[in-house]
Amino acid sequence: MTVAAEDTVLDIRDLGYAYGGSWAVKDCSFTVERGQVTGLIGPNGAGKSTLIEMLSGTLTPRVGSIHFNGRDITGASPARIARLGIARTFQTPRMLARLPVIENVVLAAPNQIGENPLRALFWQRSFRVQEAALRAEARGLLEWLGLQDHVEQLAGNLSGGQRRLMEIARALMAHPKLMLLDEPTAGVFPETGRLIATRVREIVGQGVTVLLIAHNMGFLSAVADDVVVMAEGKVLTRGPLDVVREHEDVIAAYLGSASTKKMMASTGAAPDPGGASG
Amino acid sequence: MLYFITDLLVLGCINSIMVVGLNLQYGYTGLLNFAFYTYVAIGAYIAAVTTIGPSTVTGVTWVLGWTLPWWVGIILGGIAASLLGALVFAFTVRRLRSDYLAIVTVSVAFIFWNAINTYIPLFDGGTGLFNVPYITGNAAISSEQYSGIMVLLSAAILALFVWTSRRLFRSPFGRLLRATREDEVVTNAFGRPSWQPQLWVFMIGCFMAGVAGGLFIFYITAWSPYAFLPLESFILLAALIVGGSGNYWGSLLGAFVLIEGLAELSRFIPSFGNGADVGAIRAIIIGAVLIVVLRYRPEGLIPERWLHWYSEAPSGLGARIRAIGRSG
Numbered sequence: 001m002t003v004a005a006e007d008t009v010l011d012i013r014d015l016g017y018a019y020g021g022s023w024a025v026k027d028c029s030f031t032v033e034r035g036q037v038t039g040l041i042g043p044n045g046a047g048k049s050t051l052i053e054m055l056s057g058t059l060t061p062r063v064g065s066i067h068f069n070g071r072d073i074t075g076a077s078p079a080r081i082a083r084l085g086i087a088r089t090f091q092t093p094r095m096l097a098r099l100p101v102i103e104n105v106v107l108a109a110p111n112q113i114g115e116n117p118l119r120a121l122f123w124q125r126s127f128r129v130q131e132a133a134l135r136a137e138a139r140g141l142l143e144w145l146g147l148q149d150h151v152e153q154l155a156g157n158l159s160g161g162q163r164r165l166m167e168i169a170r171a172l173m174a175h176p177k178l179m180l181l182d183e184p185t186a187g188v189f190p191e192t193g194r195l196i197a198t199r200v201r202e203i204v205g206q207g208v209t210v211l212l213i214a215h216n217m218g219f220l221s222a223v224a225d226d227v228v229v230m231a232e233g234k235v236l237t238r239g240p241l242d243v244v245r246e247h248e249d250v251i252a253a254y255l256g257s258a259s260t261k262k263m264m265a266s267t268g269a270a271p272d273p274g275g276a277s278g
Numbered sequence: 279m280l281y282f283i284t285d286l287l288v289l290g291c292i293n294s295i296m297v298v299g300l301n302l303q304y305g306y307t308g309l310l311n312f313a314f315y316t317y318v319a320i321g322a323y324i325a326a327v328t329t330i331g332p333s334t335v336t337g338v339t340w341v342l343g344w345t346l347p348w349w350v351g352i353i354l355g356g357i358a359a360s361l362l363g364a365l366v367f368a369f370t371v372r373r374l375r376s377d378y379l380a381i382v383t384v385s386v387a388f389i390f391w392n393a394i395n396t397y398i399p400l401f402d403g404g405t406g407l408f409n410v411p412y413i414t415g416n417a418a419i420s421s422e423q424y425s426g427i428m429v430l431l432s433a434a435i436l437a438l439f440v441w442t443s444r445r446l447f448r449s450p451f452g453r454l455l456r457a458t459r460e461d462e463v464v465t466n467a468f469g470r471p472s473w474q475p476q477l478w479v480f481m482i483g484c485f486m487a488g489v490a491g492g493l494f495i496f497y498i499t500a501w502s503p504y505a506f507l508p509l510e511s512f513i514l515l516a517a518l519i520v521g522g523s524g525n526y527w528g529s530l531l532g533a534f535v536l537i538e539g540l541a542e543l544s545r546f547i548p549s550f551g552n553g554a555d556v557g558a559i560r561a562i563i564i565g566a567v568l569i570v571v572l573r574y575r576p577e578g579l580i581p582e583r584w585l586h587w588y589s590e591a592p593s594g595l596g597a598r599i600r601a602i603g604r605s606g
Contacts, residue, residue, distance in 0.1 A: 056467060082469035090467075096460035098524075106450075107457050108468040114450030117478050122443050131450060136340075174468055179402070246505065 007034045008044055009178050009209045010055070017050050024050040028064070028231040032178070037200060037210045039224035041243065046230040048213045049091055052182050053210075056088045057081040063130050068178065083110065087176035091213075093163035093181055097156030101147065101166055104155045105138040106131075108173040127248035134173075141169040146195060157232075161188040162274070168199065172208075178205065181212035199223040217245070284425040284486035286538060288497055292490050294533040297517050298439050298526055299486030300328035304515070305523030306447060307479045308459030310380045312511050313387035314487055315368070319363055319394070319506035321488025323401045326410045328354050332531050340407060344474035348413040360481045360489025367480045368471075387445050387508045395503040405503020413496050416576035436492065439486050440526050447526075455479060456524075476544075494553070509561065512535060516568045522578025531579055540564060 010032035017025045025047040027272055032038045040048050041204060053059040055066060057078035065074045073081055087108070096104050112128030112134070114120060142151050145165040158166060164184055171179050181200070185193040193216065200223045205211055213221050220227060220241050227244050229236040231253035237244050297320060303309040329351035332343035335555050346354070371380045395404050411425055413431070454475050457465050464471040493503045513536070521532020540563050572580065 058467075075580060077471065078466040079469050079471040080465075082467055094461050094464050094469060096457050096464060099456055103453050103457075107453055107465070110469060112450045115454050115475075116484075117446060117451045117475075120449035120451040124445065124449060127450060170468070180337075191395055258372070 009034050009069060010211065011063045011067040012055075012066075012157065013049075013067075015045075015051070015054060015066065016062050018055055018062055019050075019177045021265050023233050025054070025061075028230070028234055030228050030235050030238060032209060033226070034209055035204060035207060036205050036225040037212065037223050039220045039227040040228055040230065041209060041215065042230035042236070045232075046253075047233040048230055049182060050233075051230070052088065052091075052180050052211075052213065055081075055180060056086060060187050065116075065278065077106045083172065085177035085178065086174075087171035087174040087178075089164070089167035089171055089182055089184060095158065095163060095166070099155055100152050101140050101142065101155050101158065102135060102151045104166060105141060105170045105173050106134050109134045109137070109209055110174060110214040122239075129158070138169070139172055141172055142166070145169050145191075145199060161192045162198070164188055165192070168196065172203065176208060178209045178211065181210060183215070185214060187217050194217055194275050216219040217241070237249075281384065281422045282426060284422070285428050288425055288428045289434055290534050290538045291429065292435045292493050292497070292539045293517070293551045294430070294513075294530050295393075295436050295486055295490040295493070296514050297521070297529040297533040297537075298436070298443055299415055299483040299490070300514050301499035301526060301529040302443055302479050302486070302521055304484040304518060305437030305461065305525070305529070306455045307454065307476055308514075309480060309482070311383045312380055312508070312515070313383040313390070314483075314514055315506045315508070315510040316387045317359040317484040317487035318491040318494065319364060319390070319501070319503075320405035321352075321359045321491030322485075322501045322505075323355075323394070323407065323491075324358040324488070325351040325355035326407045326501060329399065330407065330410055333402075335534050336403050338405065340402050341400055348411075348496060352489055352496070356485040360485040363480050363484030364477065367477055367600065373531075384508070389509060390510065391503055391506065393418075401501075401513055404503055406500060406505070407495070408500040408502075410499045410501070412499070417445050425497070428493070432493050432497075435489060437581070439489075440530070442482070451478075452477065481590060513564055517562055519578055520567060521556050522580035522582065524582030525580060528578050528580035528582075535579070536564065536570045540567065 008031045012031070013029050015025055015028040016023060024045075024083075028047065028051060032208060040051070042238065050059065054061050057073070057076050057080070060075045067073070068081075068084060068086065071084065073084065076084075096107070099107075111132065112127070114124075114131060119126050139148075139151055142148060145163055145168060147162060150162060150166075154164065155163075168181070168184065171181075175230050180273060184196050184200070188196065197219055200210060200212070210223075212223070216223075224241055225252055226238060227241045228238045229244050229247070229250050231249075236249050239247075296314065300311065300314050303311050303314070325348075327340050327342040328344045328346050329348055330340075330343065331345045333339055366383075366386055370379070370386075394401055396506060397403065401407060407498055412419065414427065416425065419427075446455070454465065454470060456473045458470075465472050486498050517532035517536040519532070521530070522528025540560065
């Protein structure tokens, strides 16, 4: 169990988390490679969102480890993980509803000198230049994502699809090395979904690594270099989408049921109590 | 008549200082503090015992008994309130979700009220402090002249604190405060532990409370546990919500309209029955106004301005009033 190779951004080993007595994620191990889009798929209750919450620090793993660029971040606080360069979106978009869209985005920019209250009180000139630059950058990101008409609007008034776009702009504003996108196209108009796919590829082109959860196979085939399939808290298989979608365990996991027993046998897992609900 | 107006203005300015401080905590940052008046009381007591000198009356006792200048007393009162705020915050708020914060602050208010009321060596228990000297010292001065002096002093401090809250609000720090109020999960997820700005604001707000308490005790020259019943914090909160939280104009309006307009003026209702009825009517009116405002105008008389704190926007009083008209 050596620390990750150089092109491995994220190294997840034997990770486990339980809600009460039932394991949502158990013995989960995989890596995310630099400059790639890794898709995370699996049926409801597979543990994908729980995994994202552990990677972003909201949940503390019960067992296992997470290394980010070779650094152990297991159980670190969300704020610390964010400062190390992981930015995220949320499964249900979280707006700062009574703030304008642009302020939602600018907020995420790291190292803002004007966040020091003493500077805010006595030395406002010290952050004018930075603030102007950040606002220009945020405006550019919002235009790039097609939100140019909503820059000054209250974030609480955005539609569902616009919220997802704004969350991507906000995550980019943090200048991340790794982006975690939790269902970026859920409930989104197909046209917007295609825009998101294009933008995600462009983001990766800039050297950012992306790990995303998605259910839409069309979207995945457009963006993902590699797909990790989860079921019942474990990694079932991984590989290019075309290959894994033909995999019989994947078919079993998605269609459920009849072949569950066979799937369990083939992955060498003992059925654990309550695992199905995780 | 002039005395009536200056007296009203002094109390209005002092109450406004409190509401401006509470607005920093609740309006900007979303910290619901039902113990706010406890910090006012701490400021008042500390300002008094650091300036009044030792007790000369048998059976009347208080701690410290220093004879510092009045302005040092006021500043020390503010600092004491601020440090107490930091302590309460460190022990409670930091570990609790905001839902529970309200309950914790209510408990803090009751603990301090009972401790001060019962433990006589501290601040003379239930009798309280009295004969606190005027800030003008031994100069022969009428109460009319004194209230004139206090109007100037409290208005100047109010202006300073409004400027402070305006500067804090119109900055990236202000954005961080409002973001924390809206959703702490987001600020944490983007590298900003929410307790840091919250602690700052809690301390600054409590400092304002303490200074207001110092001004208050130097004006009315006496203070006892019956001056800071838990109801007072509720009245401040009601003033803030009615005026409009999240902006200082709403704070000022709430302080003057609700506390001054209704509460102080109700003293001049012709008395009928026994004297306690007037106090009861005051509480009833404030409660009723709060219910009506929350039902029909939950954002307050002057809602929060959210657009353009940044300098691209027009500034100045005229532009602000037009903006209020638009958003209303």
